Amino acid sequence: MKIFVLNAGSSSHKSCLFDLDQDNSEVPNPLWRAALDWTHQQGQGELSASSAGESMQQVLPIADKAEGIKAMVKTLVEGPTQVLDSLSEIDAVGHRVVHGGREYIDSVRIDERVKAAIQRLMPLAPAHNPANLQGIEAMEHILGNIPQVAVFDTAFHARMPEAAATYPGPYDWVEQGIRRYGFHGISHQYVAQRAADMMGRDLADLKLLTCHLGNGCSLAAVKGGISVDTTMGFTPLEGLMMGSRSGSVDPGILMYLMRQEGYSADQLDTLLNKESGLKGLSGISNDLRSVVEAMEQGNEQARLAVDTFIHRLRREMGGMIASLGGLDGVVFTAGIGENSPLVWQRACEGFEFLGLRLKNSLDRSKDDQEITAADSRVRALVIHTQEEWAIAQACLALL
Ligand code: ADP
Secondary structure, three states, X not given: OEEEEEEEOOOEEEEEEEEOOOOOOOOOOOOEEEEEEOOOOOOOEEEEEEEOOEEEEEEEOOOOHHHHHHXXXXXXXXXXXXXXXXXXXXXXXXXXXXXXXXXXXXXXXXXXXXXXXXXXXXXXXXXXXXXHHHHHHHHHHHHOOOOEEEEEOOHHHOOOOHHHHEOOOOHXXXXXXXXXXXXXXXXXXXXXXXXXXXXXXXXXHOEEEEEEEOOXXXXXXXXXXXXXXXXXXXXXXXXXXXXXXXXOOOHHHHHHHHHHHOOOHHHHHHHHHHOOHHHHHHOOOOOHHHHHHHHHOOOHHHHHHHHHHHHHHHHHHHHHHHHHOOOOEEEEEHHHHHHOHHHHHHHHHOOHHHOOOEOOOOOOOOOOEEOEOOOOOOEEEEOOOOHHHHHHHHHHHHO
């Protein structure tokens, strides 16, 4: 069975083709992988694709995302990265959809009703759901009537206890659906299961703290395989300090800025989502690598940004451990989580009192690895997230 996975974002599209007839005891390499990056220049998309040792890159002089997706899909059947004779060999398409609201707490086969729900939920994820729906419609247009599945980023968190999901505003909020939804669920769920496998334990018996630290950062408290708490909330802005997002700030600051400086909702949106976090505080970049480099050269603003990132991380980790009521393992994943020994070390330093002790020498690895010392009571693992693979698996399970 050949499953095409599309992760459609506002500034990029990533896709993979998996052949699920192979032996899939380990996560297999996809047959083909491609990406569209829309950030290089206005009115242009940069297309790259690869398959079994072959690769191609091309600048597309178009701004239309649906046209870009069409060009990306074409590299499956034409040119150096061709892996199929015809697109009709694709059996199903899996989509990452960011917001499933309260209705969709599991993956679902896409029909008109599901599309209407994704549309209806756009105000809750204005940067993501429109791109997801456009991706679904573009694939419908290209492949015709083949099964498509939506796998929601919010779904893994949908069984959170009410007290963890509720904001203490007026009760009207509860009725209006203003609640914690949580995001990155596909990644948190995948790494939790993978951690249990690596620990040789049953996920149902474990209390795990999963740390997805990429451009967007969130933590999840995973108890017995269920997300019982998470740091992102009604939107992906809450919680940890991120690449260019502030994470949680005193809401009073927003009222102050509106009253004293005349900020509009759109200006606050840009400020908190695009001009804050590592980028805003360091004044250098949203990329932790550049900020750490500047810190090592003595830049004090960069030092403050890194120290604040770590402080916030440890503080929220502590909160998740309280929600778990214990801790068997900590998992680091995504760009920062998979690659930064400095973050592993400084984040875990706060929890030595729980018996969490890292190895003396820590190095990045292309394989998933355990980073705790042999006598550590709590285990720490670095796991490469495989969101596309998890989406393909969810499709297979559903179809
Ligand atoms: P996204 O959330 O957009 O999917 P990723 O999970 O790929 O992003 O994470 C991207 C971020 O990972 C970069 O902005 C950078 O801060 C961080 N990163 C990547 N490699 C390293 C590294 N070697 N050391 C520290 N941080 C890294």
